[in-house]
Amino acid sequence: MIGLIDIGGGMRGVYTSGIYDYLLDHDVKIDYCIGVSSGSGNLLNFVAKQRGRNERFYSEYSFDRDYFGPVAALKSGNLINLNYIYSGISNSTGKDPIDFETFMANECRFTCVITDEKTATPRYCTKEDFKQDDYTVLKAACALPVACRPVKINGKKYFDGGVSDPIPIKKAFADGCDKVIVCITQPRDFRKTKISPLANILLANHPKVLENVLIMHNMYNNGIEELLELERQGKVLVVDPEYCFGVDTIKRDKEGMKSLYELGYADGKKIEDFVNKTKAEMK
Numbered sequence: 620m621i622g623l624i625d626i627g628g629g630m631r632g633v634y635t636s637g638i639y640d641y642l643l644d645h646d647v648k649i650d651y652c653i654g655v656s657s658g659s660g661n662l663l664n665f666v667a668k669q670r671g672r673n674e675r676f677y678s679e680y681s682f683d684r685d686y687f688g689p690v691a692a693l694k695s696g697n698l699i700n701l702n703y704i705y706s707g708i709s710n711s712t713g714k715d716p717i718d719f720e721t722f723m724a725n726e727c728r729f730t731c732v733i734t735d736e737k738t739a740t741p742r743y744c745t746k747e748d749f750k751q752d753d754y755t756v757l758k759a760a761c762a763l764p765v766a767c768r769p770v771k772i773n774g775k776k777y778f779d780g781g782v783s784d785p786i787p788i789k790k791a792f793a794d795g796c797d798k799v800i801v802c803i804t805q806p807r808d809f810r811k812t813k814i815s816p817l818a819n820i821l822l823a824n825h826p827k828v829l830e831n832v833l834i835m836h837n838m839y840n841n842g843i844e845e846l847l848e849l850e851r852q853g854k855v856l857v858v859d860p861e862y863c864f865g866v867d868t869i870k871r872d873k874e875g876m877k878s879l880y881e882l883g884y885a886d887g888k889k890i891e892d893f894v895n896k897t898k899a900e901m902k
Contacts, residue, residue: 620650620651620795620796620797621649621650621651621796621797621798621799621800621894621897621898622649622650622651622652622653622791622792622794622796622798622799622800623649623651623652623653623662623799623800623801623802623890624652624653624654624655624658624786624787624788624791624799624800624801624802625652625653625654625655625658625659625661625662625802626655626656626658626781626785626786626801626802626803626804627654627655627656627657627658627659627661627761627781627804628656628657628658628803628804628805628868629656629657629867629868630677630681630866630867630868630871630876631804631805631860631863631866631867631868631879632657632658632660632661632673632677632804633673633674633677633678633866633876633879633880633883634802634804634860634863634879634880634882634883634886635658635661635673635802635804635883636661636664636673636674636676636677636880636883637674637879637880637881637882637883637884637885637886637887638802638858638883638884638886638887638890639661639662639664639665639670639673639887640670640671640673640674640884640887641883641884641885641886641887641888641890641891642665642887642890642891643665643668643670644670645887645891647887647890647891647894648727648894649665649727649800649894650726650727650728650796651727651728651730651791651794651795651796652665652666652727652728652729652730653729653730653731653732653743653787653790653791653794654729654730654731654732654760654780655731655732655760655779655780655781655784655785655786655787656760656761656763656779656780656781657761658802659731659732659757659760659761659780660673660676660704660705660757660760660761661673662729662731663717663722663729663731663757664717666722666725666727666729667717667718667719667721667722667725668718668721668725669717669718669721672715674880675715676704676708676715677871677876677880678873678876678877678880680704680708680715681871682871682873683703685700685703685707686699686700686703686704687699687700687871691703696768697762697766697767697768698766698767699761699763699766699767701757701758701761701762701767701770702758704758704761705754705755705757705758705761706752706754709754710752710754711751711752712752717754719749719751719752722746722749723746723749728745728746728794729745729746730743730744730745730787730790730794731743731744731756731757731760731780732744732760732780732781732783732784732787732790733756733759733760733772733777733778733779733780734777734778734779734780734781734782734783734784734828734831735775735776735777735783736769736775736776736777736778736825736827736828737775737776737827738827739782739783739827739828739830739831740783741780741783741784741787741790742777743787743790744756744760755770755772756772758770759772759777759778759779760779760780761779762777762778762779763778763779763781764778764779764782764818764821764822764825764828764829764832765817765818765821765822765832767779769825778825778828781835782828782831782832782835783831785835785838785839785842786801786838786839786842786843786845786846788801788842788845788846788849788855797897797901798854798855798856798893798897799849799854799855799856800855800856800858800890800893800894801846801855801856801857801858802858802859803843803846803857803858803859804859804860804863805859805860805863806859806860806861806862806863807843807847807857807859810836810839810840810843811835811836811839811840812836813833813836814832814833814835814836818832818833819833856889856890856893858886858889858890860879860882860883860886861882862878862879862882863875863879864876864878864879864882866879
């Protein structure tokens with residue numbers, strides 16, 4: 620089984636949106652997908668076979684006042700208006716609906732990671748956790764601490780999956796993957812530094828989550844080192860952008876995003892070649 624992990628990265632996700640358009644254009648089949656943070660939404664659109672939908676979210680909708688920024692914060696209480704993104708736009712009556720029927724019918728397995736607010740441990744959600752016009756799980760998967768409040772599901776509160784399992788490579792192998800492709804949205808030699816001390820104040824009511832947030836840089840950095848070692852062993856393919864063209868987690872730049880999308884589309888060929896080689900070896 621060939622797996623695909625998307626670890627997200629906010630607006631840099633336009634890179635992987637290019638990758639998925641390439642895979643759809645060339646009918647590249649993946650058996651298992653697992654997404655973290657915005658990577659969850661990107662992979663859902665891939666599994667739903669909605670070519671171009673991811674790119675529209677970055678190049679068009681992210682510039683809507685209701686999507687991100689002070690207006691979004693006034694309307695939703697979050698810097699990122701998750702209700703607007705995953706209800707207003709994505710519902711069957713929205714301006715760009717998710718093709719829920721195709722998503723559910725696709726044989727590709729789908730998992731996304733969310734973080735329990737009380738324990739800061741991961742919960743792995745699957746297609747069974749989704750219903751037509753109820754994408755609460757995606758809202759939780761993208762509820763970045765500090766920028767967003769936790770999302771309630773069945774009486775429990777959840778944050779972004781990156782808080783508990785930012786690079787779920789162990790989960791992918793535990794679920795039966797033989798080889799795994801991991802899409803990251805920073806160059807592979809990038810390493811994170813400590814988050815601002817303001818997190819201590821802003822997350823004071825979420826002590827377990829705060830504990831993880833304060834060490835997230837180590838979790839990410841150690842995870843990247845593990846990926847690179849697995850790549851040397853031939854078990855993993857790491858796909859990363861050579862440049863980010865000035866695009867960052869919340870920084871939007873139309874020209875930069877266009878360039879990053881085009882780079883992702885070109886890098887999709889690496890995945891196609893890896894998949895074809897892996898399938899030939901499995902025969």
